[in-house]
Amino acid sequence: MLKGIEVKAPEEKESEITKNIIAIAREEGVLVLKSGKNVLRIAPPLVISEGESKKGADIVYRTFSRFKEKLGKDF
Numbered sequence: 001m002l003k004g005i006e007v008k009a010p011e012e013k014e015s016e017i018t019k020n021i022i023a024i025a026r027e028e029g030v031l032v033l034k035s036g037k038n039v040l041r042i043a044p045p046l047v048i049s050e051g052e053s054k055k056g057a058d059i060v061y062r063t064f065s066r067f068k069e070k071l072g073k074d075f
Contacts, residue, residue, distance in 0.1 A: 005040040014038035025063045
């Protein structure tokens with residue numbers, strides 16, 4: 001299973017924003033990779049429980065919440 005999340009932003013900021021989201025995700029304990037200049041690539045394990053899947057989704061949500069807070073300060 002592979003999921004991609006496209007970052008929509010002004011073209012000159014897409015790469016920087018994508019890198020920031022990846023850094024926050026790593027701090028939260030989730031490995032997110034970059035695909036192209038503005039796509040976040042998430043590849044959960046093929047065998048995953050419902051609880052693990054929910055935990056991962058919660059972490060991704062928290063990552064975007066943290067980025068939204070940072071967005072108001074740095075961007």
